[in-house]
Amino acid sequence: MVDHSVGKNVNQVVDSGKAIPDTPGFELPLLLFGAFRTLIDRLHARLAEEGHPDLRPAHGFAMQAIGTGGATASEVGRRLGVSKQAAGKTVDRLLALGYAERTDDPHDARRKLVRLTPRGRAALHRSAELFDELRAEWSAALGPDRVRDLEHALRTVVPRETAFRLDAGTWLSGA
Amino acid sequence: MVDHSVGKNVNQVVDSGKAIPDTPGFELPLLLFGAFRTLIDRLHARLAEEGHPDLRPAHGFAMQAIGTGGATASEVGRRLGVSKQAAGKTVDRLLALGYAERTDDPHDARRKLVRLTPRGRAALHRSAELFDELRAEWSAALGPDRVRDLEHALRTVVPRETAFRLDAGTWLSGA
């Protein structure tokens, strides 16, 4: 696997004002993704233990998009950056798993409001708690300041809207 | 969308040795993923401009797994953490796009060596350069030290093997 043997973190050498390349750039995305993945994997491992074995990362994002107040499939789609059809399918999945329910909107016969079930709300709430715990673990391992700085750094470098897009599956593969 | 209104980055307040929660934990994965995504998106935007519009993130990972020396589909599968069949399909895709080629292994009639075509090698090489450029941009925006510390922090927090797994698509969704 690559074996460019980035190895022991070759430290940068600043020579005469000119920086010698330290870490190859391709490590950055790998680390970012690895970190993301680690967090999500651990979250779902815990959730699975606690009675949500069928919940997948994508579902968490979708539930987040539905929110406590409920939303229509189209809205969910817009929030997640996918088509309303795709959002509809995800909602179907959530329905089947018992995390959401669909109700008619009395004010607009076209719309069907998707709401989280108590189980859905519980899972969402628990996820938030677990993420806090996970962050606390990182704080313990790295020191609170470094975690904060990491967040701050990332926040300045990633465009605000980018975070929540959830066409992730397709985005990685191809469409 | 959540609207816990994390807003302006509520700074932590340390009171009497007890830390008041600053950033909600769920921001961390979002930032991590957003950062990853930003990097990859920009890479592929550039690659597309430079004549590789059909290259998807997944292909980059696969080519990385094939490496300069070539590999069999099974090996690719192992490196990427997916089944040999899945790896085979991805290789097929790469073949169709002209980034790889399949040749028989003279030493072992079972194996079929997958090798990158010149075009594939060029794309891989260019990707490495672009990643370096992207990293340099981050260094300019954040300061080289912060980027290095970010990498260092992530490296201590993500298990070594996690980085390269590329069942990512499925991993996010459900399988």
Added chain:
DNA sequence: CGGAATGGTCAACCATGTTGTCGATCTTAC
């Protein structure tokens, strides 16, 4: 030699995404 591993491929199936179409239902402009 002959059985176990290994490599590649086929087939069926799942989960997600996409586009296009369509009927039903607001909304808005005349």
Added chain:
DNA sequence: GTAAGATCGACAACATGGTTGACCATTCCG
């Protein structure tokens, strides 16, 4: 008040990429 337009949800067809399971060919090894 009504007709044109926008929006919502759903269906269908299709692409990707992942999974298992089954099979055959080949190689390795006792």
